[in-house]
Amino acid sequence: MTLRWIKEDYLTAASSVALMNTSDDVENSRQKMAQQSKLFYDETKNQILIFNGNFDEMKASINSTEQTIDSPADNFNDSVQLIKSSARLMAFVQSAKDREDLLNKMSAEGANITDPQEISDQIDAERMDMERSLPGAET
Amino acid sequence: MTLADINNRDWYLNQQFRNSVLAYLANLQIQNDTAALLAVKN
Numbered sequence: 001m002t003l004r005w006i007k008e009d010y011l012t013a014a015s016s017v018a019l020m021n022t023s024d025d026v027e028n029s030r031q032k033m034a035q036q037s038k039l040f041y042d043e044t045k046n047q048i049l050i051f052n053g054n055f056d057e058m059k060a061s062i063n064s065t066e067q068t069i070d071s072p073a074d075n076f077n078d079s080v081q082l083i084k085s086s087a088r089l090m091a092f093v094q095s096a097k098d099r100e101d102l103l104n105k106m107s108a109e110g111a112n113i114t115d116p117q118e119i120s121d122q123i124d125a126e127r128m129d130m131e132r133s134l135p136g137a138e139t
Numbered sequence: 140m141t142l143a144d145i146n147n148r149d150w151y152l153n154q155q156f157r158n159s160v161l162a163y164l165a166n167l168q169i170q171n172d173t174a175a176l177l178a179v180k181n
Contacts, residue, residue, distance in 0.1 A: 040166040047170060048177075055178035062171045092149075099156060106163065116159040123152045126145060133142040 039112065065109045085134035096124055 051058040099120045103113050 036162045036166070040169065043166060044170050044173060047174075051174075055174040058174045059171055059178075062167050062174065065167060095153070102160065106160070111163055116156055116163075119152055119156040119159060123149065123156065126149055126152075129140055130142070130145050130149070133140060133145055135142070 065111075085136055088134060089131065092127065092130060096120075096127075099123070 047058055047062075051061070099116075103117055103120060106116070107113050
């Protein structure tokens with residue numbers, strides 16, 4: 001499980017390198033990583049306090065959260081390459097629904113979803129442009 | 140904006156979203172490992 005995550009993380013990081021064209025892009029990524037590290041530090045400190053040194057309970061809670069969130073995260077696919085208009089739009093709608101479900105689950109587990117929610121909103125906002133640009137769309 | 144432009148942007152944003160979720164999962168995994176290590180130490 002962990003190895004699969006590491007592989008996916010690596011592939012994701014490697015595939016996004018080509019999209020970093022300016023030093024601002026690199027700086028932005030670096031700041032995001034620093035921010036995530038700080039969030040992790042704060043969250044770990046809080047969790048240790050919450051569980052008051054009971055590490056078995058802490059582990060059980062973390063495992064349960066991982067199981068809840070892990071499976072939907074595997075559902076993203078390469079649907080962006082679909083050419084047929086109706087299929088492309090359907091994939092977009094399904095992807096929006098998957099993202100919403102995932103964010104709801106993370107939120108229910110007490111995760112801070114500000115960052116992914118912001119990105120998800122940006123994706124949702126593309127819908128109008130996408131509909132307009134699909135082959136056969138009314139202009 | 141062409142469909143190809145939008146698809147590229149969509150792919151990039153979806154990767155960002157995925158990174159964001161994976162970072163959270165990775166944090167959980169590290170916390171899990173930390174908890175296990177601390178339990179052994181105690």
